Amino acid sequence: MKNYFSSNFKLGVLGGGQLGRMLLSETQKFDVYTAILDSSETAPCAKICNEFHQGDLLDFDTVYNFGKKVDVLTIEIENVNIEALEKLEKEGLTIYPKPRNIKTIQNKASQKLFYKDHNIPTADFSRFASIEELKHAINNDAVSLPFVWKSARFGYDGNGVKVIKKVSDLDHLPTAECIAEKLIPFKNELAVIVARNKSGEIKTYPVVEMEFHPEANQVEYVICPARIDESVAKKAREIALKVADAFDFVGLLAVEMFQTQNDEILVNEVAPRTHNSGHYSIEASYTNQFEQHLRSILNLPLGNTNSKVAGIMVNLVGEEGYTGDVIYENIEKIIAIDGVTPHIYGKKTTKPFRKMGHVTIVHENINNAREIAQQVKETVRVISKQN
The missing domain is CATH 3.40.50.20 (Rossmann fold)
Structure with missing residues (x-):
């Protein structure tokens, strides 16, 4: 070695x-x-x-x-x-990840076509070179409302994704390549992180459940383990492994999914790197996702992905109406709660919905952890000296 x-x-x-x-x-x-x-x-x-x-x-x-x-x-x-x-x-x-994997994943249209080509379940979609082409398709009944618009490139943290309910919702969106995706009435948004090294050793982390902010389309809470039936969790892990196998992936792959009303699993999108959905692992897992990423890209033996305790992550994002030098208001109050650990990202300037840090809550009981997470969310504020 x-x-x-x-x-x-x-x-x-x-x-x-x-x-x-x-x-x-x-x-x-x-x-x-x-x-x-x-x-x-x-x-x-x-x-x-x-x-x-x-x-x-x-x-x-x-x-x-x-x-x-x-x-x-x-x-x-x-x-x-x-x-x-x-x-x-x-x-x-x-x-690692391999350049060809990054190339496919960084374009959402290419990523979706990859799933179709490899029989990986995903929401139906159509690909368009421009917004004008998409509007033309709607006017000719080739695309029906409502649907989810996604920019093919450079979407991040809720940017580049929008639910389109009427044609005018497309106004002021980027004019470049995009996809129109069928709107899925899902029960849960789930994620599975897969780790794989060059030797072919492969492991999955437990399935997590994600709760999103309705306006910013950003993850607010990540809950591990997901509060779902074991048969659904098994299906999610199997599909995540199928995705990693199809890519012949080396490194850490975060697979985001929808659990439909019929308990089917559809792949939404993937990230070829450490991911927001794995931050809970720093406090809650035997091997956190960042150590695992190192192990996988250096072809070291992979670590234990099991959780020591239930974990919930709360994102700390800049509050609306505040831009400037950051202040974490009431942070000492959440530090006083057992099992609560804040992570501050070192960004000196806050702005609305900017990811500034996260807080992990660990507890033997997932429901208790979720209650504390709510308390944390309602207590700490990411604001600035001047608004």
Whole structure:
């Protein structure tokens, strides 16, 4: 086995946001030298990695030159220059997830076609080159209202997704490639994180349940274990494994799904990286998702994915009406509650719905944990000095 620990081995990470920051806790634990590339000099990782490079993740030369400096390259965000990764891979650099996986996943239209081609259950959809083409299809009854509009590229944290109830809802949306997806009346939104290393060892984390903010379309709560029947959980894990197998995936893959009214499982979308739905694992699991990501991309034995205790994650997002230097109001009140651990992402400026941190609640009883999570949500406020 290659010596990654306390050596001159260098891990490169494209992206220096909060996912990178939490990954650094694990690289520091193992003493794995880590270099980060991010466009912002104030990125959450900037001051705490071994080596920080500022540059555009979508620029070919920037990504290529960064890749030449490291021994293994990984990502914490999908929106990166694929052509640079493909060239680096051809030249022999180890890159996980594989560039071809990232390329498919970073375009929602390509991702949906991939599911269809591999008989992976997903909501029906149509693909359009532009909003005008989509409007034309609606006017000719080729697409029926309501439906879910998704931008093919650059959707993130609720951006790039909108329920369309009338044609005028499409006004002011990006004009580029998009998909129109059948609106699924689901019972639950679920997620399964799959870890797989190069040797083919594969493990799934328990199925989690996600509760979303109705306006921002962002996850508000992640609940582990999901409060669903074991037969549904089994089906969700099997489909997540099928997705990872179809991609021949190496790394950590978060598979988001719908549980329909008939208890069918439909894949919504995937993320080829550590994910919001796995943050609970830092406190609640034997092996948290960030350590597992390291294990998988370095082809180390995978860790135990079981939970030690029930866990719920609450996202801390910027409150509406506040932009500026961040203040976490009442945070000392939630720290006083047993089993509550806040994670602050190091972003100095808050704005409405910006992810600023999260809080994990662990408890032996999932229902008690959910009550405490509600209390946390209602107590802590992410605001600014001036509104």
